[in-house]
Amino acid sequence: MVSTVTTAPARLALHPDRALPLDPRQREIAREIYSHTATLPLICMHGHVEVEAFAENRAFADPAQLLVVPDHYVTRMMVSQGMTPESLGVPRVDGGPVETDSREIFRRFCSSWKLYRGTPSRYWLEHELVEVFGVDVEPSAETADAIFDRISHRIAQPDFRPRELLDQFRIELISTTDAATSRLEHHARLAAEGLGARVIPTFRPDAIVHLDRPTWRADIAELAEVAGIDTGTYAGYLAALRQRRAAFVAAGALASDHGHLSADTTPLSDTVAAELYVSALRGEPVSPAQVHAFAAHMLFQMAAMAVEDGLVMQIHPGVLRDHNDAVLAAHGQDKGFDIPVATEYTRALRPLLQVFGTHPGFRAILFTVDETVYSRELAPLAGAYPSLRLGAPWWFLDSPEGMRRFRESATETAGFYNTSGFVDDTRAYASIPARHDLSRRVDAGFLARLVLEHRLRVDEAVETAADLAYHLPKLAYAARDQA
Amino acid sequence: MVSTVTTAPARLALHPDRALPLDPRQREIAREIYSHTATLPLICMHGHVEVEAFAENRAFADPAQLLVVPDHYVTRMMVSQGMTPESLGVPRVDGGPVETDSREIFRRFCSSWKLYRGTPSRYWLEHELVEVFGVDVEPSAETADAIFDRISHRIAQPDFRPRELLDQFRIELISTTDAATSRLEHHARLAAEGLGARVIPTFRPDAIVHLDRPTWRADIAELAEVAGIDTGTYAGYLAALRQRRAAFVAAGALASDHGHLSADTTPLSDTVAAELYVSALRGEPVSPAQVHAFAAHMLFQMAAMAVEDGLVMQIHPGVLRDHNDAVLAAHGQDKGFDIPVATEYTRALRPLLQVFGTHPGFRAILFTVDETVYSRELAPLAGAYPSLRLGAPWWFLDSPEGMRRFRESATETAGFYNTSGFVDDTRAYASIPARHDLSRRVDAGFLARLVLEHRLRVDEAVETAADLAYHLPKLAYAARDQA
């Protein structure tokens, strides 16, 4: 590592114009546009905060467990420079020893601050440190302990509980992500306590549509039990899925979520699908091609069910999960070793769109981590099919440059109104306001450019900005006939 | 749809600096560069205006039929938000009922104005409304009728006929696109009436080189009749193609145009090609792989003929036409449901380039709707092979951001002088001046940046801008030995 000479700790503060364009006139217009969106409520329809957090509403453990250990954006950067996951407190699957001194973990993180230069993690973390925790010095080896204490103090306060933060963060609506086999008991508790319309579930059937998951058969058994429907046949499997979708709808769900390696939606014949299902259920070997074919088939089936029950499909393809077997074996999934691959949409979605693409009751939102498809495939598709919306930049692309490139690449063909508006995607609850705020700033900057280039009037830009920040996400996830 | 509160109708005017860069100094230099290209004549070598329009020179029907119904850029955006093609007057193949009230169609379009924010359609339409029709209010539900009347008035005037507009639009040369089986009778009439050198045909053999077109056998029969050559054998087929190319050359054609799904140019042996041809002619089943192989083979054959007769090949690959069968069945082709796919050029063009790439009598212009190939494949190819020119950004990419990205991605490797200069591509005749004007503005902005970054002198920028706007398109389509 390149060494840095440090003197007095640098002051940490948020400049009011951060992430706005640098040209003075463009910044002035962007500031004006942003002023109309800065305080709009947050719609958080693709969150990964655990529902338990809201149901139990306990205080967060400590700064390292809140900001470092569970955030694979944060840990992977230190791992990429040679630190072990163990040294950062990332639990081992085998229960083996990892660093348990949260203060020490936090020190390692603060000493690595330089690694985050130019990354959105740095941007979000600065926002959180200042706005949420009132920290005013830059993280470093020297300041780590003081910052740790400051945050510890803040999270111990009674108003720093998950439910209380909903108000502080201006979250109007937040969705959790829930396995298809979830009994939704936490959501039931939230409903009973008056939060049912504010914290809603999202139906995620990935585990039960991928025949090669180690837990697939156990999950199918669990599905039968939760649904109260025999899943020993393919027809029973579909019926159980329908039952669970209905339960999610009853619990307030507006959407389903689908993380597939490919966007393929080619349906199988019922006979072939049924044979494949039963064969896998018997524990017979299933080839990678069969796993792929069944997952594609089930994406098509989910669309068919969506037409019936109105759940909006969120399709998130193109990530090769768990690139490194050793990291997976040692620490489990979601540890920063999920790597994107080139993803095709035009041909892959065609079977689904042929049948449901112009159906007035169907809605799908398409996400990608492959930027090449914005202008080539996704904007042309979303600019033609009434059922489609183009999702916000996702994952690695949820960043200042990523969001700017998205608007520049997608808008000319899809317009603004075939996009979903901003959708955050994080496990890091405390980063949610920072993420929405950043997207509002970047969109304001893009719109300000259109204004200065006389491609849009400023009143149109202001209206569009509010649509992107707030109204479009609400519309995108509303049932089609209400939109 | 997000609702808008409307008060007095917004004024519509074209700012003289529209689409120029926002930085004040860059804008000043761009303005200077643009001033040297703004009034140059238009070279329109890839138009899709119907030749009948010029031959018959009738008045346009009405504003909806001129600006909305036939422009799939415009209709697809409304369809993508849930309107039916029928409600926009798009004819049904079965002659079924569609909206016939042009005033009502125009109202729907004006009420949807917001959808076009940030799109090139909005930019072109504003230009047309103000410059061509003298409209001075923004389209909206409230202003639709008044605008309809204004345009109706203008298109009824005797100077608003297709031929008269050639002068008004400063069009020096315009090419129509004509099937290989065209008898070119309209072009003959134009020639007889003194317009033969100004409105020229382009040879488009797509229908007769794709064995899977429903009309293929009928078109082959038509080819035989038009050419006066028996197409019952493969040799006769090639001879008939040569005859038609000669007829096009005699009618003033400078180019052929090739829309293929893939850029593959692998030739077949004569024997295999002949067997495939005869088999298809007999109505025997042809596999998709065979269709592809024959189309690739014929691209190679077209290059061989181009070396003989000097027609410049325009290659437009990478669009999956008619993505939605139901839309195709209901409304026919070119209805906004043509979606790009990733397209490979390096290996695909190699067979052709091995044989003709350095031939002094050969010229091909390469287009794409896959931006990823600009820096990776097309600029390196055009920066090496003397026969190649890199075409202007095409279709969805013919836009401010699309053109900017093209210059930024292609120039460093291909230079300016291995590009074709601006080539428009539209059925919307009234939008042609807007399209050329926009490209001149965007190029002026790009060149102004190079000047300010001291990578180019301003006199070089001015000269380059004029080359891109006018001289290079003329050169690109001139026979190689005249260039």
Place this chain on the structure above:
Amino acid sequence: MVSTVTTAPARLALHPDRALPLDPRQREIAREIYSHTATLPLICMHGHVEVEAFAENRAFADPAQLLVVPDHYVTRMMVSQGMTPESLGVPRVDGGPVETDSREIFRRFCSSWKLYRGTPSRYWLEHELVEVFGVDVEPSAETADAIFDRISHRIAQPDFRPRELLDQFRIELISTTDAATSRLEHHARLAAEGLGARVIPTFRPDAIVHLDRPTWRADIAELAEVAGIDTGTYAGYLAALRQRRAAFVAAGALASDHGHLSADTTPLSDTVAAELYVSALRGEPVSPAQVHAFAAHMLFQMAAMAVEDGLVMQIHPGVLRDHNDAVLAAHGQDKGFDIPVATEYTRALRPLLQVFGTHPGFRAILFTVDETVYSRELAPLAGAYPSLRLGAPWWFLDSPEGMRRFRESATETAGFYNTSGFVDDTRAYASIPARHDLSRRVDAGFLARLVLEHRLRVDEAVETAADLAYHLPKLAYAARDQA
């Protein structure tokens, strides 16, 4: 070609702010940042200057032989506009006649100056002409002879020898590229004369791992002789490779270099690899698939050896070499007809990364000519695996726009500290300072934007700029345990 009216020769001078951003405030900050890197020493770890040049230290032949004939960037641009390689003095493989009048070649080049507008070649050449040779007029037909004389005068001076230029260019460390079969005699001479630590070799085994190279069997025989190890068996082949690697390490090498068509690293079983090797050695036919498989296997083997001996792997995939057989037959390799192809890394590198990716003794630097992989694959991989660094923009992408896009696409996911810092890649010795200088300017501009957008403090930007220019390249090529 479009004609240019020329009057007095244009003055050639380097503006101190060239290639800095055009916004005045951004430029001011960029200038400040650049001032801290402008005079840092050069680390040149991927050069292609011939080691003979340093060993023999003779004067360069003449301006055309120095600047035009051997630089395929320069000649391909003229060839792309119809000049023959022969007319530019590019030697023929068959010894056939080519232009030998260097003054005439140089005239052709100067008359073509316009073709280089907007290209990095123009930028580098201007830098060289002014800074290295003291030329003060723009190249043109009129000025060609005077410039030729000026350069001739300069290169005849005793301080303009390769070794003397090391100081003038501030080159701290330069690596040549050497075949695995090199006896390293020139490096031995340099070591004996005190330059062994400044001019070091790089181990390039491409010729002996690609079974389809025409010279493969001869090279294997040569390998046996140089290594003193029988290469008649696969085990002997591996042992000989190890021996050569050790010899390179002893001669100061820090890295190996691997130019493969694909990034595939799938290992074969020892048995299969041995059979393939022996079969190829017997001259038996080897299929393209087998060639590919063996090359991929050997990339994996090279990683295994790298863990043992510490050489850093540089992986340069994705170029289809010698696209045109006729050019290859007439003029040999590296004549501007090497064209990139889409390149996959996520799956291709997985076999290697599964085994060595988190090994503390392994380091690989990944290069690409396919920009689409920056944000999609390379930044996520380099942002996770501690062994990986993302190389500087390579070949066609080593340009102002290319470098800017690289920083914009890769930084947010990989950070700055998972990149290699600047690595030049050229045969054109005199262009090395220009290339480093340009990268420092472009990085300064990018960093200045982050500062103005309040995403980075200026002191951080200054430190980062110095790291990118000097410290990171040194670290990237240091053995992992020293980094």
